[in-house]
Amino acid sequence: MKFFLDTANLHEIREAVELGVLDGVTTNPSLMAKEGIRGLDNVMAHYRQICELVDGDVSAEVIATDYDGIVREGEALAELHPSIVVKVPMIRDGIKAIKYFAEKGIKTNCTLIFTAGQALLAAKAGATYVSPFVGRLDDIGQDGLQLVEQIVQIFSNYGYPTEVLAASVRHVPHLIQCAEIGADVVTCPLSVISGLLNHPLTDKGLATFLADHKRVNA
Numbered sequence: 001m002k003f004f005l006d007t008a009n010l011h012e013i014r015e016a017v018e019l020g021v022l023d024g025v026t027t028n029p030s031l032m033a034k035e036g037i038r039g040l041d042n043v044m045a046h047y048r049q050i051c052e053l054v055d056g057d058v059s060a061e062v063i064a065t066d067y068d069g070i071v072r073e074g075e076a077l078a079e080l081h082p083s084i085v086v087k088v089p090m091i092r093d094g095i096k097a098i099k100y101f102a103e104k105g106i107k108t109n110c111t112l113i114f115t116a117g118q119a120l121l122a123a124k125a126g127a128t129y130v131s132p133f134v135g136r137l138d139d140i141g142q143d144g145l146q147l148v149e150q151i152v153q154i155f156s157n158y159g160y161p162t163e164v165l166a167a168s169v170r171h172v173p174h175l176i177q178c179a180e181i182g183a184d185v186v187t188c189p190l191s192v193i194s195g196l197l198n199h200p201l202t203d204k205g206l207a208t209f210l211a212d213h214k215r216v217n218a
């Protein structure tokens with residue numbers, strides 16, 4: 001399973017790269033705003049910086065919601081760096097644009113997926129990734145992981161090459177269950193990846209090992 005970091009924060013990206021387990025990055029307009037990145041030139045420069053830090057796909061989201069605008073923005077993003085994946089919202093013109101990008105060999109990530117039908121449509125249009133939002137479905141009392149499971153099953157039934165990128169992954173159990181289900185990718189904050197390191201018995205066991213070593217080597 002690939003680990004993507006869901007952030008536009010360069011320090012967090014550097015930290016995950018240093019850990020040696022990062023396969024890519026996803027961003028969205030909210031995450032860019034959180035870092036205070038504004039203005040087209042700054043946005044483009046920031047994406048370039050992210051691409052230079054990470055050896056893997058970097059999702060950069062279009063703002064336009066009409067076909068011509070999505071195509072124009074997506075082509076400009078794709079020209080920035082070979083790692084760029086154009087993130088396109090799950091809307092009618094988005095699906096048409098994904099088809100266009102697929103024919104041109106431009107990678108896409110269809111975002112804001114909340115049903116298996118939306119995922120199927122994006123796969124048929126040729127999306128490279130679909131992003132079901134696990135946490136946001138949980139937030140409204142639905143089962144986000146069940147959606148991931150459904151999409152994995154459907155894509156496997158028909159051999160779609162589209163990868164299931166579980167997004168809005170909020171905590172370690174989410175990530176582990178995505179791995180059990182067979183999601184191709186999870187994208188999450190650094191805290192979730194760091195959370196995989198932890199268990200109190202690991203800390204306790206290490207403290208005992210070191211204390212015993214010190215006792216006989218003092």
Ligand code: G3P
Nearest residue numbers: 006026028135136167168
């Ligand atoms: O990748 C989508 C993600 O940024 C949404 O996460 O936690 O805002 O639902 P969240």
